[in-house]
Amino acid sequence: MTINTTEAPKDRKIPKISVANFAERKAEISRQILDAAENSGFFILENQESPSVAEIEEMFTISERFFNLPEAKKKETPHIKAENTGWETRSQIRPSTGLPDQKESIQLQFHRRGDRSWPQDPSIPEFNKTVSSFMAKTHSLSMDILSIFAVALGFPEDFFAKAHDVNRTNAQSTMRLLHYHDITGTQFPPSYWRAGPHTDYDCMTMLFQKTGEDGLEICPGREAHTSFGMGDHWTPVKAKTGEIVCNIGDMLMAWSDDRFKSLFHRVRCPSVGERQTSRYSIAYFNQANKDVEIKGPLGKYPVMTAEKYLQDAIKRNYGGPTAMNALTAA
Ligand SMILES: O=C(O)CCC(=O)C(=O)O
Ligand SMILES: [Fe+2]
Secondary structure, three states, rough: OOOOOOOOOOOOOOOEEEEEOOHHHHHHHHHHHHHHHHOOOOEEEOOOOOOHHHHHHHHHHHHHHHOOHHHHHHOOOOOOOOOOOOEEEEOOEEOOOEEHHHHHHHHEEEHHOOOOOOOOOOOOOOOOHHHHHHHHHHHHHHHHHHHHHHHOOOOOOOHHHHOOOOOOOOOOOEEEEEEOOOOOOOOOOOOOOEEEEEEEOOOEEEEOOOOOOOEEEEEEEOOOOOOOOOOOOEOOOOOOOOOOOEEEHHHHHHHOOOOOOOOOOEOOOEEEOOOOOOOEEEEEEEOOOOOOEOOOOOOOOOEEEHHHHHHHHHHHHHOOOHHHHHHOOO
């Protein structure tokens, strides 16, 4: 008789870190965040003062109202690839699958608020004010967290805040509102995803999800920001309104000479019999300004600007000049 001693792979624990009283508890929070960034690549923030749970709920309401507009209205802010702005639907083809993500999204940049890349529909007059205020709050919290990485890498505490100046016209940070379509009754083949496996190209993503709207899964096993290394076990991340799922992106992995890990993640297409109605999420991608040089303390990789870094990351992932058809944020 043979006894199978091979254990089934275990789900990874995703650290949950309270950021209450951030200023007083910064040393303790820093230890937890650095441990998470080095070992799991993903961590969940809770108890943040800002943005508050009520503000996050308000953002989801406004996002839903935007996606409920007729297509013709949404097309008034079309996706502009070169600028990484605007609305797209089922257009993002992931190199990992060769198939379009089952979603629609709008990308917004803080310094462009008020221009034609931001919806101006009279039925949502508060869009601009609510979204720009939420973005400013998310940005500010992102800078608090990035200051921890700056110090750990031997840079001044405000190093990443200066590198991510969203008021400058060469800013690259982007907020993306996401709507995964209602697919009730449709059984997609297993190769289809709401968001196919990918890494993010930014320094750090802050992701907001809604309780009950699960689907995000992460996969450890990536050792270099230039590789496609992936383990074979995916851990689901439970969605909870108010919490913020953070993940390290390729840009910070490069900046830290691969010390902080940018992992593959994906969003499942639910099967018939599961909850298949709409799923909403909001992602804020912290991407350094175009002219900022990415130069790791150990000098493991050649120095390059954040603009070139993003272009190269896209080429690596999408191969060749058609790569620019991809959205740059993730
Ligand atoms: O919607 C989610 O939960 C994840 C989205 C994501 O990974 C992305 O947009 O890069
Ligand atoms: Fe992502």
